[in-house]
Amino acid sequence: MAEITLLNAINKTLDQQMENDENVIVYGEDTGYEGGVFRVTAGLQKKYGKDRVFDAPIAEGAIIGSAIGMAANGLRPVPEIQFSGFMFPGYNQIVTHMARMRNRSRGKYQMPITIRMPYGGGVNALEHHSESLETLFAHIPGLKLVIPSTPYDAKGLLTAAIKDNDPVIFFEPKRIYRAFKQEVPDEEYTVPIGKAKVVQEGDDVTVVAWGAMMKDTLKAAKRLEDEGHSVEVIDLRTIAPMDSDTVIESVKKTGRFVVVHEAVKTLGIGSELISRVNEGAFFHLEAQPTRVTGFDITIPLPKGEHHQTVSEEKIYKKLKEVATFK
Numbered sequence: 001m002a003e004i005t006l007l008n009a010i011n012k013t014l015d016q017q018m019e020n021d022e023n024v025i026v027y028g029e030d031t032g033y034e035g036g037v038f039r040v041t042a043g044l045q046k047k048y049g050k051d052r053v054f055d056a057p058i059a060e061g062a063i064i065g066s067a068i069g070m071a072a073n074g075l076r077p078v079p080e081i082q083f084s085g086f087m088f089p090g091y092n093q094i095v096t097h098m099a100r101m102r103n104r105s106r107g108k109y110q111m112p113i114t115i116r117m118p119y120g121g122g123v124n125a126l127e128h129h130s131e132s133l134e135t136l137f138a139h140i141p142g143l144k145l146v147i148p149s150t151p152y153d154a155k156g157l158l159t160a161a162i163k164d165n166d167p168v169i170f171f172e173p174k175r176i177y178r179a180f181k182q183e184v185p186d187e188e189y190t191v192p193i194g195k196a197k198v199v200q201e202g203d204d205v206t207v208v209a210w211g212a213m214m215k216d217t218l219k220a221a222k223r224l225e226d227e228g229h230s231v232e233v234i235d236l237r238t239i240a241p242m243d244s245d246t247v248i249e250s251v252k253k254t255g256r257f258v259v260v261h262e263a264v265k266t267l268g269i270g271s272e273l274i275s276r277v278n279e280g281a282f283f284h285l286e287a288q289p290t291r292v293t294g295f296d297i298t299i300p301l302p303k304g305e306h307h308q309t310v311s312e313e314k315i316y317k318k319l320k321e322v323a324t325f326k
Contacts, residue, residue, distance in 0.1 A: 001185050007177040009151035009184050010040050010116075013158045014078065016188060018048050024162060025070060026053045028063060028080030028116075037082055038118060038177055060090030067113045068098050076112045076162060084119035084171065085128030091136070098167050099142030110165040114158070119147075120212050120262055121294075122175035122309055124302035131299060132263035137169045138240040138272075144193055145239040147171040149214035151182040153237060156191025164193065173212035180215075196243040198250070202232035205256040205323040208247055208273060210236040213260045213310060220315035229323045239269055247273060248280035255286035256322050262310045265293040287325035292318045 004012070018024045026044055028036070032055040035042030045053035056063045060081055067077040081087045087094075094115070101111050121130035137145045146161060146168060148154035154172075161168035196208075199218070202225075209217040214235050221231040232250050236243065251257045257277050259270040270291035277289050292315050294308050 001183050003181040003183050004151055005178045005181055006148065006151045006154045006173075007038060007040055009154040010158060010172065011042065011044075012184075013155045014041060014044060015047070017159065017162045018044065018052065020188070021076060023074060023076045024052075025075050025077045026080070027056050027077070029056055029058055029082045031055060031080045036080060038174060040116075040172070040177075041080070060087055061093055064090035064093035064098065064115070067115070068093060068101065068111065071111045071113050072101070072109045076114075078114045078116060078162060080116045082118070083129045084117040084133050085131040087117060087133075094137075094143070094167075095140055099140050102166065103142065111167045112162075112165045113167045114161040114164075114170050115167070116170045116172060118174040119171045120173050120175050121299055121305060122212060122262075124305060126301070127299040130305070132261065132294065134171070134239050134261070134263055134269050135267055138242070138269060142167065143240060144168045145171065146193055146237060147173065147211040147239060148237065149173065149176070149209075149211055149235050151184050153191050153197075153235075155184050156189055157193065157237065159188060160190040160193050163190070168193070171211065175212040176215060191237070194238050194241040194243055196237055196246040197235045198246065199233040199235050200231070202230035202254065204230045204254055205258065205319060206232045206234065206247065206250040206254045207258045207260060207315075207319060208234045208236055209260040210239070211262075213262055216310070216312040217260050217315055219312045220319055223316050224319050224323060227320075229320075231319065231323075242272070244273065244276040244280070248277060251277050251281040252284045255284050256325070257285070257289040258292065258318055258322050259289075260292045260310060260315055262294050264296045265291065266296050268293055287322050290318060290322060
């Protein structure tokens with residue numbers, strides 16, 4: 001068992017799954033020879049050859065459309081969209097065909113496709129390189145959407161996604177690709193898709209986050225605990241299907257709820273979670289559920305990005321406000 005980064009965990013998982021199953025195909029823009037913009041797929045083409053790891057043209061519609069054809073014919077494609085903000089030319093294929101194919105064919109065709117997309121801001125990139133677009137996929141029946149926040153979960157969730165017979169969108173929080181290391185087992189294992197994780201237990205307030213926001217949320221929770229408050233922290237891990245039961249049970253215990261995400265506020269995943277908490281734990285609430293999110297604006301250019309970024313300080317202030325509400 002070695003200590004590795006989230007990026008390394010994804011690379012090792014792709015390697016392991018390609019070694020175990022010759023039907024796993026990896027491709028995308030610069031994914032082959034260069035190993036991708038972030039070098040997530042580095043070394044895979046050299047090991048498995050250009051038939052199984054190759055560079056695709058700059059045509060997201062073709063990347064996703066070809067994956068649908070591959071999956072219908074028995075392969076397990078793992079295409080990469082270079083940045084999630086580039087996926088719109090391929091969105092038609094995702095929504096119109098990939099997500100509906102099992103239902104349309106009454107089970108004749110499965111779609112074991114895992115689409116990898118680096119997402120999120122905080123790296124001083126441009127707008128289409130920094131967006132958080134969870135809602136656009138969570139709203140589509142037939143799709144699963146997972147977002148890891150640790151190297152351990154990255155390997156387990158990606159393994160589960162590649163083995164799944166339904167399409168999975170795998171968002172990779174590039175802000176924490178190399179942010180920290182964690183011990184990850186060498187052997188194959190899975191983390192269940194559709195199950196949140198209680199990262200730490202607490203009694204005074206529940207906070208839910210995912211992806212890159214988990215790191216800052218844990219720091220903010222630690223600051224509040226140093227002031228005498230007990231914080232329960234939940235990593236949602238899977239956006240669709242959403243494990244709201246774990247969240248609701250936590251809020252029944254604490255009576256207070258905060259959700260954190262870097263996507264824009266309006267119609268974000270936070271809105272859905274708050275609605276489910278209101279439906280499932282309304283009579284247990286001691287403060288109004290609230291959220292810490294990005295603003296409803298296009299991602300600013302690098303010099304102004306920090307104004308949009310959800311920070312540890314913003315999370316801490318909201319947690320304290322909710323925890324001390326009377």
